[in-house]
Amino acid sequence: MITTIIYTIVCLVVLGLLFSVVLYLVAQMFKVEEDPRVDIVESLLPGANCGGCGLAGCHAFAEDVVKASSIGSFYCPVGGDAVMEKIATALGQEAVKTEPRVAVIKCHGTFDNRAKTNCFDGYASCKVMASLYSGDTGCKYGCLGKGDCVSVCKFDAIHLDEKRGIVEVDEEKCVACGACVKVCPKSIIELRPKGPKNRRVYVSCSNKDKGAIARKACSVSCIGCGKCAKVCAFEAITIENNLAYIDASKCKLCRKCIDECPTNAIWAVNFPLKVAVTPNKVEVQNPVVKNEN
Amino acid sequence: MEYIIIIISAVFVNNIVLSQFLGICPFLGVSQKVNTALGMSAAVTFVMALSTLATYLLQYYVLVPLGIEFLQTVSFILVIAGLVQMVEIILKKISPALYQALGIFLPLITTNCCVLGVALLVVNNEFTFGSDPHMLNLGQSVVYTVACALGYGLAITLFAGIREQLDLNNIPKVFRGVPIALIVTGIMAMAFIGFAGIV
Amino acid sequence: MGKLKLIIDGIIKNNPTFVLILGMCPTLGTTTSALNGMGMGLATLFVLVLSNMTISAIAKLIPEQVRIPSYIVVIAAFVTIVQLLLQAYLPSLYETLGIFIPLIVVNCIVLGRAEAYANKNSVIDSACDGIGVGLGFTIALTILGFVRELLGSGSIFGWKFIQGDGILAFILAPGAFIVLAYLIVLFRTVTAKKA
Amino acid sequence: MAKESSFKNMVITLSVICFICSALLGVVYSVTKAPIEAAELAKINNAIKAVVPECNNNPSEEMMKVEGSVVYPAKMDGTIVGYAIKVNTSGFGGPIQIMVGFKADGTIYNTAVISHSETPGLGAKISDEIPTRTQIVGKNPAFSNLTVTKDGGEIDAITASTVTSRAFLKGVDTAHKVFVELQKQQ
Amino acid sequence: MKRTFSIGGIHPQENNLSREAHIETFPVLDVAYISMAQHLGAPAEPVVQKGDKVKVGQVIGKPTGFISTFVHSSVSGTVKAVEPKGDLAGNPVMHIVIDVEGDEWCEEINRSKDIVREIPFSSEEILEKIKNAGVVGLGGAAFPTHVKLNPPKDKKAEYLIINGTECEPYITSDDRIMRERPDEIVIGAAIMMKALKVDKCYIGIEENKPEAIVSITRAASHYPDMKVVALKKKYPQGGEKQLIAALTGRKVPSLALPIEVGAVVQNVGTSLAVYEAVQKNKPLIDNVVTVTGNCVPQHRNFLVRVGTPFSKILNAIGGAPSDAAKFVSGGPMMGKAVANIEASTLKATSALLLLTEAETKRKEEGNCIRCGNCIDACPMGLEPYLLNKLSRIGGMYDELEKEKIHDCIECGCCLYSCPAHIPLLDIIRVSKAEVMNIMRNRSVKK
Amino acid sequence: MARLLVSGAPHLHVKENTQSLMRDVLIALAPSLLVSIYFFGFSAIKLVLVGVISCVLVEYLIQKFIMKTKVTVNDLSATVTGCLLALNLPPSSPWWLVVIGAIVAIGIVKMTFGGLGQNIFNPALVGRVFLLISFPTLMTDWTIPESWFRTDVDAFTGATPLGIAKEGLAAGLTLPEIFAANEFTFREMFFIKAGGSVGEISALALILGFVYLLIRRVIKPHIPLIIVGTIAVMTGIFNLINPEIYTGPLFNIFTGGVLLGSIFMATDYVTSPMSVKGIVIYSIGIGVITVLIRYFGAYPEGISFAILIMNTTVPLLNKYCKPWRYAKEVKNG
Ligand SMILES: Cc1cc2nc3c(=O)[nH]c(=O)nc-3n(C[C@H](O)[C@H](O)[C@H](O)COP(=O)(O)O)c2cc1C
Ligand SMILES: Cc1cc2nc3c(=O)[nH]c(=O)nc-3n(C[C@H](O)[C@H](O)[C@H](O)COP(=O)(O)O)c2cc1C
Ligand SMILES: Cc1cc2nc3c(=O)[nH]c(=O)nc-3n(C[C@H](O)[C@H](O)[C@H](O)COP(=O)(O)O)c2cc1C
Ligand SMILES: Cc1cc2nc3c(=O)[nH]c(=O)nc-3n(C[C@H](O)[C@H](O)[C@H](O)CO)c2cc1C
């Protein structure tokens, strides 16, 4: 009996010894240097692998951040400043703060605002449509309404309103990763600063045609008349190619331009109710369903 | 002839994954891509052959003479763990690409039941290859082990091919990932039952 | 953290079978009947609790390089103990579970919990985690065994309620995979609805 | 944090863990050794008891080997009343070990399956009550054709498990040969 | 056995309804809208201004890059505007709008119908003349012909291949010119042979145009180096890679130009334009346009001045029939659907096709049933079903490149033959563009 | 004039659609179906009806209530599956067996993978194999339930020729002895044979269906021809080596499900390889495995398993056997 126990002990201890010695030697012989910080950074990242940072997923981000001398040019839109700060601390650097942003759709050409001129009969994708022609309405610049941006959004933050033929961003869910901006063939999505209390003013149109043509194509188009730019006391509005643009960093949210715009192309969102009775919003409340597709 | 029977039996008829239920976790885990699956099968084959060799010798030249067969589990797993870690360290140095591909699963080979499972089967079970029940000798053991590993490789490679194709398909959401993989495995097991009785 | 919550987490949120998808081999290999599944589950539970406790006690003393081998030796020792005990006092169960008893050593759950939980937490918490996960495993195996037995042999815990056989495929290998797949789907739908 | 991985640390830790574990195991083993052996013996004894007529010796102590098979003679007050013969045969899924009990006159008293790895639900039924066993009890292989009906014999196979049934009957046949040999030796 | 290419291809119903309609000269209208983007490559730059007087054949746009060419006025009159106008896809393109006044031609243009066989020019002179005449490929792509006829110095042309296959259903403009103007075509080919300094020329014509084969064979008998080959009917035989394979058995490697295997392919219409440019000094200002469709009462082949609005051509056949649901510029397989019927013809416009909803409306898309029809149909040996699946997942550019999506010639065989009516080519076209872009960026980086 | 349609080229498409292809398969199955109705009477009708209805119903219910997607039972693919499932069962099968098979085929094998075109395995075959391993007795019971045309039914009860041969061999007989004891004439095997699944009764009817599918260009001839060829060659060689225990080519081709399997099941688009190279490997594989199982395996019939086993290789074949690419050629080939 005792011998069995002794054999047991001897046998196992010898095995253990052998094991550790051999492993140690092998480990010494085949040593590989690896930057352990990559793993640390990766573990800090949200792991959504959305590519919103412009790199091929979170691991690539971690590798590049570690390699780079400063993290200034890196930003993870999903994790936001909080995560960037953590990474910065982990790497012993200062984080750069970025204003929180949100995607806005610079077009409001719903079915009742612009008429269809032809009927697209191909694969329902904005990219496919844009590769073939200017679109199924008179406006060559507006939303094609096939929802490429919807399907590319990893956060379910953008939705196609089938009845009105336009996409809408869910501000709560949008993390400003920019995937929709990249995919939209008409380049009508912009990441704009969220603004104080989420309030912002922007031109919800991308039409660069001359006023008359734009007007004919769509009833809420920006016709480049310039009234808004004139009325703006802060020089926040510029007109280029018959299209107004509001610089968010200059805009003080006074909303004078909104009343000035003859076509209701300027949008103000998240202001107290009073303003919600602008013609735009009225229309939002009574959507006229007219999808002829 | 006996070796052929051993091989056919271990690869097809009593496939280690599809009918013995060994090594399922890495089977499900490392089968996203055919290339990884191939790498994994190579690693498993290597580790299995090596560890069965070692454990066979350990069993018959240490444990049995000393009368401490009950130490099987502990000593076998220690040997296997050591081997795997060695392979891991060496692989990391020699082929970082393969190391990257197999990722965290290399250490998991240790906890791959099929390595320990086959090592135990070989020394504990009687087999009926070609003749009446008997214990395997060293040569047979190694051939059997390698055949088991090949069977594992076959199953995981076919499976990885299927999963690659499934990635292109529109699987209903709740079934994505493990459930569909299990269903595929189940149907593969069903298909492999066709080999029943061949040896 | 509440001990009870730890245990319940192990059963639901970290369910080894339905969520973590670990320890698949015994899950599939021993569940031809509800009783077999339960036996396997309990054996694993036993090892899991003891090894979790031991490892959380000694984790701080172990150098990084030999962490895994040390854990494995500890786990293997407990498994062998279970093995010997079963062999001595429950020989018939020992025989049905066969090779899957020694294979508890390599059950990813045991090592997984050691790595993921026990080596960072206190002995008591680790024990609770072990109990929770072990129970989760046991319950899952029992359900799986129950379903397979029900469909495959037409019996419930050994009590036969139909004449003749059931749908044999369910106690063969294919049935194991397929039933588990559907149980996971069911588990996912149910827990998703709750969440 | 864990200790640093120096060579000395590694070796010592692992050795100590191995030492403690093996000591523990050795003790448990010593404690369970007896019950394990008892359990194994009980299994054999139960099987023997089930397959031979009532006896008052301890057949497992008088075990002998004949033609490679293990034979347990059952004696009533010193006279042989039967034999339990343990034979190996190979079934559908691997080896099958059965015990066949003969009365002294050569008729089958009973049979028992000690171990098998047949398919659950199919061949595995040999260890439950199966038609085969009840059909052969009381028969003498010397005078009956104990093969499955498909092979022209008189035994109904287990449904869909002809292979297992054949293996079983082959085992019975082997046991009978051993029995004949035993008779000759006497 | 007649020759053809070996992999893929389909047999759509021919419908050559207009093949017996003689070429009629389409009247000159009041206003011409001449696009500056009539060729592949950089658009031309206007050289006239509002109010300028122009004659027929006068240069109004000049090339702006290596792959670019001249644009000439197809009418005489006053420039009314130089402004962006919608092309047939509705996208804004610079146009020169000319109010037509009379029909005054530039003096150097020889308008006689006589056939001039003599080719007194050197290779360089020929190329110069072709360039100055703004000749582009009329086979569809409108690639500037002088560029194609001037291969890089390290590549040696061995064959000139004249593409008279006209493999698309419905279109008959090439058929008609081969039957009505065979001599000019053959001389044009001889001119190009001289420009390329090659001594072998194949003229490939599909067997469904027996009259064209006869007339071209007769005309080509003057030139021993020219060989007219009748080819089996199969779409897309006219694709240059397929035609080269059918005629010479050579395969143009992936991503390479035909010159890689020593071939230069030109359309019969181009050949005619080259003849007129070199022998008659006439720039490319008009071309033959087939107007047809099952729903159209009259099937016509018009010689149309460049810059004629589609709507006006439709008026000439009595307006668009009420059941016409789609206008296609070009053939039914490769042509572009017209979104803007006020757009006007270009140099390479070959047909105006009217299809009814029943003929053309896409059927509802089903699941791919892996029938393999698309694979069997693809003349490039690709797997359209796979390209489709990979594309839809998104981001699988490496895999798509491995599957050689860049080899797709956009022939449409796959979409045509899919029983599940999956819009294969719609999807492949977009991914192909993306993959090619990635490949280009990569080679630029290197 | 209505608004213009706009789309990318091409502007024409084939008239066929999924439904018409499936309809052609059903038409091609008609001769076999008629023969089996003639031979098995009401039970054949019953099995096919139950098969079709339960497959269609399962697909409908799953699409409508579980997946909540568009219901596409109109494409007739479930009908084909149901029909083939029924044709693959013994004529004496009870109706509930077909229902279980249909639930497995459509519910597990087709819909969980996403429906038409996305499944890896042949649904009808998995259904059959599932039943075979679950109900081995029922699935190998070849008694003929009734017959509408002959009275000497007794002559035709009993196992399939393959089963008889296998049993005989297992009992230690040689083939010539078995053949002597049982009459399997080529004529009977070709026109109508007893014993076997509902759909494999008449080789002639199956071949008629094959010809129809070829004429309608629904399938390419490669798969059936290569499978049958492989089986013929392999069994030919074995038969030459030892005619006592290895059955010959004619016997192997015209008994059991080889024709039904190779014409209708191995050709299923969804579960067969896409390229010709792949198809060749796939078909040879099926042939070889069929023969191996028939000669050496536990089952007398192997084509169902062989097709399923080769189904598992299809993704790999698709990955590594690409069609003959145009542009592979190097310069001046
Ligand atoms: C998975 C599987 C397990 C099987 N297990 C057994 C078994 O344990 N015993 C047996 O005799 N046959 C077994 N078989 C074989 C068949 O059930 C049987 O040989 C065949 O159906 C012949 O039927 P019969 O036994 O009625 O002649 C098995 C077959 C399969 C596919
Ligand atoms: C699918 C496809 C079909 C084509 N069919 C024709 C055709 O029928 N006739 C033709 O002249 N060119 C056809 N082409 C264009 C030729 O490939 C080639 O560009 C042309 O013959 C070159 O001559 P060009 O530069 O004079 O136009 C086709 C191209 C493609 C991609
Ligand atoms: C970007 C580009 C560059 C080309 N460069 C040449 C060239 O240098 N020489 C040449 O002979 N053809 C050149 N080609 C013409 C092609 O070979 C081909 O004839 C033309 O794209 C029309 O083909 P298709 O009508 O078949 O589409 C070029 C084409 C493209 C798109
Ligand atoms: C030629 C052809 C053969 C088919 N064979 C089968 C078959 O064997 N089994 C089956 O379930 N469905 C078959 N189908 C129907 C359909 O393809 C099948 O249900 C799909 O596998 C479902 O995704 C066939 C269809 C065609 C066109």
Ligand code: SF4
């Ligand atoms: S005009 Fe402006 S708002 Fe209207 S559709 Fe165009 S882009 Fe949109």
Ligand code: SF4
């Ligand atoms: S915003 Fe852009 S991508 Fe989104 S639907 Fe409109 S056109 Fe498409």
Ligand code: SF4
């Ligand atoms: S369009 Fe492209 S993919 Fe489709 S058949 Fe033609 S070459 Fe092949």
Ligand code: SF4
């Ligand atoms: S033709 Fe259509 S259905 Fe057939 S394989 Fe190609 S994409 Fe799929």
Ligand code: FES
């Ligand atoms: S339990 Fe995980 S591999 Fe077996």
